[in-house]
Amino acid sequence: MALDSSKTTGFKYVGTRPDRPDGFDKVTGRAKFGADATAPGMLFAAIKRSPHAHARILRIDTTKALAMEGVKAVVTRADFATGLTGENWNILENVMAGDTALYDGHAVAAVAATSALSARDAMKAIEVEYEILPHVTDVDKAMEPGAPVIRTGAADASVPEGLHPNVVRYHKSGHGDVEAGFAEADLVIEDHFVTEATHQGYIEPHACLGTLGADGKGELWCCTQGHWNVQKVCAALLGLETSQLRVTASEIGGGFGGKTTVFIEPVALALSRKANRPVKLVMTRAEVFKASGPTSSTSMDVRIGMKTDGTITAAEGVFRLQGGAFPGAPMEFTAMCAFAPYDLKHVRQVGYDVLTNRPKQAAYRAPGSPMAAFAVESVIDELCKKLDLDPIDTRLKNASHEGTRASFGPKWPRIGLVETLEAAKAHPHYTAPLAPGQGRGISCGFWFNHGGETSVSLAMSEDGSAQIMVGTPDIGGSRASMALMAAEVLGIPYENIRCTIADTASLGYNEISHGSRVTYASGLATIKAAEAAVEELCARAAAKWGIPEDAVYWEDGCAKPSGPNAGDFEPLPIAEITATMGATGGPINGHFEATPEGAGVSFATHIVDAEVDRETGSTKVVRYTVVQDAGKAVHPTYVEGQFQGGAAQGIGWALNEEYIYGEDGRLQNAGFLDYRIPVASDLPMIDTVIVEVPNPGHPFGVRGVGETSICPPLAAIANAVSAAAGVRMRQLPMRPSRILEALDSAADG
């Protein structure tokens, strides 16, 4: 029998809103997060960190620390693998400094002791002698002639000659003749924009418990977005055979991209190997800020030309991103996402990846894209104002759609940008009256989404229920989505399916939960695994009835004869088949392994109303509407949550959040008291509209939704604030002091 569950309408379970499977555990405290792991004989670890932004490490003396009561082991860089190259070397250098501390908070040693207090005391007793070096933390200053060189020879082949050694990667793309395009414009606006580094702000700090024996066998429990990646990287950094390290992902208290790499896990394992005891390591909040992976900060120039009828004639952007002391700032995504929403005949985008004395950046929801949208959508907003054009009509006039050429090269397949713009225009928010002192902002945003290596296993139980094992940590409700998609194929209730995040010893390789890939890729694999199980269920029914397998089909959780010629048999329910599976051929399972490459890109349009207090410079977001293409919303409540979460984080990024470095190169606000993320009282109710333009690359039409929602907010809020204040805001965050400065500057003319 041929089995293909592909469909985009007529769902029974997909698209419903059942209770989340992890809800009870989380509200009762039963859920086990990273810091909840314990083991007999467990030691506690603490990390010694550099107090300098840039310093040569002359000497590390651990004598006093090792002599303290309860101290069982100290590790430095000498306790890790040698001879690494490429990204593994970068990660090791970040996890434990070699001969140079590259940023405030860079790890230089670690200690394990019988209590957390003893570990902290011993950490303070480790003596480190430094030679302080010149530092630079600003992206523009890091590119200037004479700027301190963070690392020589770090630039790759993409970097043109003549640039500062801190420029380590370069990107240039586009098509057409931008100067000819600008010559056709009635109005050209060019402007400079700046955004500060922000942190993902996940509530759960990094935490792990590791045990590693002298035989090279180990176990690791940690909060992560990708435990196969943790396994692979830790094995490399410690010189282990990958399969000898078993990694289990805990429940995760937020990741947003920040938990796609390792920071402390190799350290816990190195200490365990030395002490021959399990070692627990939990970051403090200050450590999370100083030594995990915030976003890049940016310096951007954007120029756009427009005719009086709203046609964009040309666009150009230069995007400079610092990614800390290591290559990897996502400048190519900033460049490629910048003009993606628009069908442009002439476009050019350039990106620079720049080293500074800051922590190694990590992904944060659609890495690089929100900053690009801030710059580009601000200029489009200004053009619309100057030419007296409606901002949504203007975007519709220039919108990318199927068959138009993307600014980064290929022609678009079926995409849903136009649908989000039309839905935004039709939404009551767009035409609602504004109160005095308020302004309205619009922005579009784009993210690619991703597929990636994926393995899923599904096993039927004797009572007809099913268990699914996936390898992508659940960072946004994927266990519910997997269960709904399996329910749709198997034809059994959602509640009869349990989805578990398997450890690295229990399932094949899975790429990290990133790139908004989980509901797409693990979902596709779950559907295929369920189809494999259904095929076997039908085969068992065929054998029971004594008819060919292709004369049986599956519907509503039952095997049925395909027609009168197949025979007159009553439908055979799933539980009757599984009840006897041990005696009719053995356990019934399904599995699927692949690298799905049909991820559908996603667009969003946001509408924001903001109110500015002209006396204090304070801004309040008073109304917010997110319109986004989800392809197919498998669990709409979770999809709406992703939309709202992206908007909420965007509000923080736009208005308050920033890494503040002093002249000494040290981080000044490494805590939630001084680094202000939005709390509930800062937020309006965030309205959502789910647009569904099916992705042809997924059996049910799913597109990723987790990242695109953070692409438009910076620009939409900036456009709203600029309208309310009557002055263009070009730098984030738009904190009160910055708004007052802008108002004063405008008043001075």
Added chain:
Amino acid sequence: MVDVALWSGLRPLVGGRDSVTVEGGTVGEILTALRRDHPALGPTLDAGVSVVVDGRVIAASLTEPVHPDSEVVLMMRLKGG
């Protein structure tokens, strides 16, 4: 033979052309041919690229088919948060 469009940062490495023509029926064969016929692209390919085939972004799979009339565009490798 398949035309492979290059992002503009790569064009100086192939004599200023905006695309090159290589032989191959899969993404893997295309990348092998690019390395062989245009060694200057090697470091970029080694650093990781995605290959867009008829609008589908192929991030990893070397076995994805490519037809002579396919639109093929090189793109820097995708990742996400």
